[in-house]
Amino acid sequence: xxxxxxxxxxxxxxxxxxxxxxxxxxxxxxxxxxxxxxxxxxxxxxxxxxxxxxxxxxxxxxxxxxxxxxxxxxxxxxxxxxxxxxxxxxxxxxxxxxxxxxxxxxxxxxxxxxxxxxxxxxxxxxxxxxxxxxxxxxxxxxxxxxxxxxxxxxxxxxxxxxxxxxxxxxxxxxxxxxxxxxxxxxxxxxxxxxxxxxxxxxxxxxxxxxxxxxxxxxxxxxxxxxxxxxxxxxxxxxxxxxxxxxxxxxxxxxxxxxxxxxxxxxxxxxxxxxxxxxxxxxxxxxxxxxxxxxxxxxxxxxxxxxxxxxxxxxxxxxxxxxxxxxxxxxxxxxxxxxxxxxxxxxxxxxxxxxxxxxxxxxxxxxxxxxxxxxxxxxxxxxxxxxxxxxxxxxxxxxxxxxxxxxxxxxxxxxxxxxxxxxxxxxxxxxxxxxx
Amino acid sequence: xxxxxxxxxxxxxxxxxxxxxxxxxxxxxxxxxxxxxxxxxxxxxxxxxxxxxxxxxxxxxxxxxxxxxxxxxxxxxxxxxxxxxxxxxxxxxxxxxxxxxxxxxxxxxxxxxxxxxxxxxxxxxxxxxxxxxxxxxxxxxxxxxxxxxxxxxxxxxxxxxxxxxxxxxxxxxxxxxxxxxxxxxxxxxxxxxxxxxxxxxxxxxxxxxxxxxxxxxxxxxxxxxxxxxxxxxxxxxxxxxxxxxxxxxxxxxxxxxxxxxxxxxxxxxxxxxxxxxxx
Numbered sequence: 001x002x003x004x005x006x007x008x009x010x011x012x013x014x015x016x017x018x019x020x021x022x023x024x025x026x027x028x029x030x031x032x033x034x035x036x037x038x039x040x041x042x043x044x045x046x047x048x049x050x051x052x053x054x055x056x057x058x059x060x061x062x063x064x065x066x067x068x069x070x071x072x073x074x075x076x077x078x079x080x081x082x083x084x085x086x087x088x089x090x091x092x093x094x095x096x097x098x099x100x101x102x103x104x105x106x107x108x109x110x111x112x113x114x115x116x117x118x119x120x121x122x123x124x125x126x127x128x129x130x131x132x133x134x135x136x137x138x139x140x141x142x143x144x145x146x147x148x149x150x151x152x153x154x155x156x157x158x159x160x161x162x163x164x165x166x167x168x169x170x171x172x173x174x175x176x177x178x179x180x181x182x183x184x185x186x187x188x189x190x191x192x193x194x195x196x197x198x199x200x201x202x203x204x205x206x207x208x209x210x211x212x213x214x215x216x217x218x219x220x221x222x223x224x225x226x227x228x229x230x231x232x233x234x235x236x237x238x239x240x241x242x243x244x245x246x247x248x249x250x251x252x253x254x255x256x257x258x259x260x261x262x263x264x265x266x267x268x269x270x271x272x273x274x275x276x277x278x279x280x281x282x283x284x285x286x287x288x289x290x291x292x293x294x295x296x297x298x299x300x301x302x303x304x305x306x307x308x309x310x311x312x313x314x315x316x317x318x319x320x321x322x323x324x325x326x327x328x329x330x331x332x333x334x335x336x337x338x339x340x341x342x343x344x345x346x347x348x349x350x351x352x353x354x355x356x357x358x359x360x361x362x363x364x365x366x367x368x369x370x371x372x373x374x375x376x377x378x379x380x381x382x383x384x385x386x387x388x389x390x391x392x393x394x395x396x397x398x399x400x401x402x403x404x405x406x407x408x409x410x411x412x413x414x415x416x417x418x419x420x421x422x423x424x425x426x427x428x429x430x431x432x433x434x435x
Numbered sequence: 436x437x438x439x440x441x442x443x444x445x446x447x448x449x450x451x452x453x454x455x456x457x458x459x460x461x462x463x464x465x466x467x468x469x470x471x472x473x474x475x476x477x478x479x480x481x482x483x484x485x486x487x488x489x490x491x492x493x494x495x496x497x498x499x500x501x502x503x504x505x506x507x508x509x510x511x512x513x514x515x516x517x518x519x520x521x522x523x524x525x526x527x528x529x530x531x532x533x534x535x536x537x538x539x540x541x542x543x544x545x546x547x548x549x550x551x552x553x554x555x556x557x558x559x560x561x562x563x564x565x566x567x568x569x570x571x572x573x574x575x576x577x578x579x580x581x582x583x584x585x586x587x588x589x590x591x592x593x594x595x596x597x598x599x600x601x602x603x604x605x606x607x608x609x610x611x612x613x614x615x616x617x618x619x620x621x622x623x624x625x626x627x628x629x630x631x632x633x634x635x636x637x638x639x640x641x642x643x644x645x646x647x648x649x650x651x652x653x654x655x656x657x658x659x660x661x662x663x664x665x666x667x668x669x670x671x672x673x674x675x676x677x678x679x680x681x682x683x684x685x686x687x688x689x690x691x692x693x694x695x696x697x698x699x700x701x702x703x704x705x706x707x708x709x710x711x712x713x714x
Contacts, residue, residue, distance in 0.1 A: 008448075015712065045619055048454075048705040092448060095555040097711045103449035110446065118553045121475060123482040128475075135471040136554055 004107060005188055005219040006070040006093065011102035012243075013063040013088050062088040064243040065102070070221060072108070072187075075214040077234035077251050078223045079258050084240040086223040090114060090190050093221070108219065111138055111186035117177025122166035126157055126176055129165055133180045147183045154205075155179035175202055182209045188219040207232070227255045227334050259333045268374065268394045275392075280385040284321055284353075286377055288313040289393045294362075302395060304409050304416060305402030307364045310341075312377065314387075315356040324350040324386070326359055326379040333372050338414065367416045369409060370399045455704045462557050469560045469567070476539075476568035491572035492579050494535075495527040502527075506644040515646045515677040521583050525675055526643040526667040528580050529605045532573040533663060534634050536566040536606075540613030541630050544621045548714040558707050559700070562617045566609050573602075584674065592676040601669040601685075608662040608692045614699030618706040621714050641667055648679040659687030662695065 063085040070076050078086045091097045093104065094112035119136040120129050130151055134144040144151075152158055155176040157168070165173055191210070207229060214220050214233050224230055230237055230251055237251035239258050247254055273287040291299050294307040302308050310328070327342035341361055343349050350359070359379075377392035378385075399408040402416050409416055462469070481487040499520055506512040507519030514522035540562040544551065547561050584591070620626035641663040647655050658664050659681075665688020668681035 011448075041623070045622055048702055091711070095446070095448065096552065098450050098708045099448065100450060103447065106446040106448070107444070109444055112554065114553045115549075119550050121479055123479045124475065128478065132471050132475055135468045136550065136556075138468075138556075141467055 003071050004069055004105075005072045005074070006068070006104070006106050006221065008066060008068050008089075008093070008104035009102055010065045010067055011063055011089075011092060011099045011104060012061060012065055013085075013092060013097070014059050014100040015062050015088075017058055017060050061243050063092070063099070066240075066243070066245055068238060068245070068248075070219060072219055073217040074236065075220040075222065075234045077230035077237040077255075078221065078240060079225075079227070079230060079237055079255065080240035080246070083242075085243040086240055087114070087192055088243075089240070090192050090221065090223055094190050106188065108187035109138075110188045110190065111184040112190040112192075113137070113181045113184070114190075114192045116181045117173065120165060120173070120177060123164055125164055126152075126161040126168070129176070130180055133177065134183075137181065137184050138186070139184060143185075151176075151179045151183050154182060154209075171202075178202075178206055182206070182213075186218075188221075189213065190221045192223045193225065225335070227259065228336075231255050268391055272377075272389065272392060275389060277390070279388040280379075281381070282317060282387065283381040283384070284314055284316050284324060284379050284386040286312055286314050286379070286387055286389060286392070287356075289375075289377070291395060300396075302366050302397045303400035304368065304370055304397050305365050305400045307362065308366050310361040310363070310375075311358050312360075313356070313358045314353075314379070316353065319355050320352055321381050321386075322352050323382045324353050324379060325383075326350070328361070328378065328392070329376040330368070331374045331376065332368075332414070333374075338368065338373075365402075365418075366397065368397050369412075369414060369416060370397050372396050451708060453705070454701050457559060457700045457704065458557065462559065465556050465560060468556055469564055472560060472564035473568040476564060477571050480568070488571075488575065491575045495524065495531045495576050496579065498527055498531075499524040502644050512645050513649070515648060515671070515679050517589075517671070517675050517677060518587055521580075521587050521589065521675065522646075522671065523644060524580060524583060525671050526641075528573065528576045529601070529666050529670050530638065530641065530643055530663065531576060532569050533605055533609050533666070534638065535572065536569040536609040537613050537616070538630055538634060539565040539569065540609065541616035541620050542627050543613075544617045544710060545624070545627070545714060551710050551714055558710055559614070559703060562613045562703075563610060566606065566613060569609075580674070589675055591674050592672075594673045594676070594680075596673075597669065598673045601666055601673060604662065604669070604685075604689055604692055605666045607696050608666065611692060611695035611697075611699040614696070614703040618699075618703045621706065621710050637661075637663065643667060646677070646679065647681070647684065656683050656687060659684035660691050662688040662692035664688055665692075 066085070066089065078089065080086050088097075090112065091114070092099050093106065094110065094114065096112075096114070117133065119133055121132065124132065130148065131141070131144055135141070152161055155172070155178070157172055157176050160168065160172065165176070168176070210220075210222075210229070210233055220233070222230065222234055234251045236249065237254035237258075238245060239247040239254050247257055272289055278285075290311050291302060292309045292311055293299050294309070296309075299308070312326070312328075325342070325344045327340060327344070329337050330339040330341070331337050341363070343361075372394060373396070374394050375392050377387075377389045379387050401407065402409045403418075481490060484490065486493075502523040503520045507514070507523070512519065517525075543561045543565040544558070550556075550561070551558065616626055616630065640661055642649075642658075647658055647664055647668050650658055665681065665685040668677075669685050669688075671677045672680050
């Protein structure tokens with residue numbers, strides 16, 4: 001046997017997603033069809049022609065001619081937008097669904113984690129669920145018994161182990177579910193986005209566990225939107241786009257390419273006024289966004305350290321609106337939320353606003369390093385969602401003379417802040433100067 | 436990691452087509468999961484009820500009381516020389532197993548959709564565990580039957596050695612019909628609305644409230660095409676020693692049950708690959 005753990009050749013998967021509407025010319029046709037259809041469907045069903053019986057004629061290729069190879073001991077990340085076929089690929093590899101064409105080979109015992117806590121039953125106790133979930137994931141009873149204490153310990157639920165999980169908090173539930181999954185010791189592990197559970201501390205624990213898994217020389221195929229996780233855990237990445245392989249290579253390189261394309265192809269190219277993917281009651285609507293300097297001159301990009309105004313134009317449904325709170329998140333190209341600028345936190349919610357106008361947020365000495373950033377924009381009226389625009393706009397920060405020293409700011413770190421250096425001769429009394 | 440290295444597996448993934456049989460080797464490999472799924476169904480079934488597992492006995496017992504009143508007393512139904520209450524109850528014990536097993540099995544794939552969509556295992560484990568978990572209810576109801584036999588002073592005949600095979604026959608019948616229905620239910624939920632009605636009709640088509648000896652030969656033997664006829668008459672014959680032994684009926688029923696099981700398994704396997712996509 002060669003060194004190959006997973007080998008997939010020309011796999012395609014077609015899903016049936018809906019019905020193409022037939023046009024009826026006459027009332028008689030409609031009526032006779034309504035009468036005949038159940039019989040036709042029953043006949044098709046009994047002949048075992050599931051697809052024909054379902055009547056789903058509209059199809060979509062979730063994967064198209066995908067080939068890939070994963071060697072033993074390798075950790076490979078799968079990245080791509082929603083609907084790129086990542087989960088479909090894992091489902092085919094874990095044999096949950098069959099490919100429409102193509103074939104694949106897997107050498108070794110496979111464990112798939114498409115979800116944590118699959119099969120958890122709310123009425124059963126934590127103890128029972130560990131056994132049930134373990135068995136569902138493919139562990140032997142002895143194996144579970146041996147790792148039982150470790151699992152309970154990892155989840156931190158000792159006290160409640162004999163309580164039905166329906167009384168667990170959602171955090172405890174999640175921790176227990178992940179703990180079972182984390183102790184699945186198969187040679188090949190297929191993981192789908194299960195790292196995004198629990199609070200920050202627990203996520204960190206999960207990432208550590210995953211990284212120890214990859215260092216044990218086991219083969220891992222990881223689907224995630226968390227680019228840091230992909231870069232940290234996987235040596236190689238495969239980028240899927242609309243069911244096809246867009247690129248493949250060292251994970252750092254592929255993630256970089258993927259993210260820059262993300263920035264290029266993003267929805268923020270659509271003007272805010274024309275966006276249709278917004279959420280909210282529509283009592284207030286954002287219609288535009290621009291940046292201006294402290295004198296009110298429009299600018300294309302922000303110079304690090306300069307004062308900048310974020311200007312959002314809006315219209316309201318009614319002549320006036322009261323009690324408006326507005327905020328936006330600034331995210332970096334790795335998808336990390338860096339800053340939240342919120343009128344409520346500065347005590348500047350708008351008690352009354354006319355039908356239209358502009359809301360301006362000023363940031364003196366802009367504190368982020370040169371990069372591309374994305375904003376998520378939100379406004380609530382009377383504590384009800386007014387308008388929410390994810391990925392509302394993209395802006396760029398360019399290097400500037402942040403410290404007024406004639407030196408350009410570096411690419412190191414994320415934030416820039418005022419600071420100074422001094423010398424003190426006695427290191428044992430750092431407060432000497434203050435006396 | 437001792438047991439993970441003992442066998443090097445090779446899995447081949449490819450589109451499958453046509454009709455396939457059950458992969459018994461694979462089912463055997465997953466026997467622990469089958470055990471845990473049945474165990475879960477048993478543990479969960481009477482949670483958050485007041486009288487709990489007593490429901491397993493109440494259902495056949497009360498049906499027996501109703502039958503005794505209406506068919507036994509009012510309609511003066513013949514009962515093959517056996518007191519009517521125990522005559523009907525001996526039939527209701529396997530029937531309850533069949534009816535509840537069939538109805539749970541039929542909805543089992545849909546109610547376990549989250550498992551089907553997220554993890555691979557032989558899908559047949561789902562309806563199979565739904566039926567096997569009814570074994571506990573069956574045993575409890577059977578204990579009550581033994582108590583009743585004791586009270587009526589009925590001693591089983593030598594034919595009682597056939598009882599385990601009769602139990603197997605009822606499992607085969609439930610599974611066979613259950614496989615057909617659960618596979619269809621995955622595609623069209625119409626099935627789950629049709630099931631209660633279907634079970635009710637089947638009950639009256641089975642000699643539970645009446646003896647099969649009402650029919651003349653050869654019709655009585657032919658009646659065995661309904662596998663539950665063989666089961667019910669077999670139970671009475673093995674335990675109560677009725678004066679009209681079923682004889683060839685049981686063979687006809689066993690044959691019918693096997694045909695249903697094999698066709699059900701083939702059908703289930705054919706539909707199986709679409710479950711994760713259509714549920």
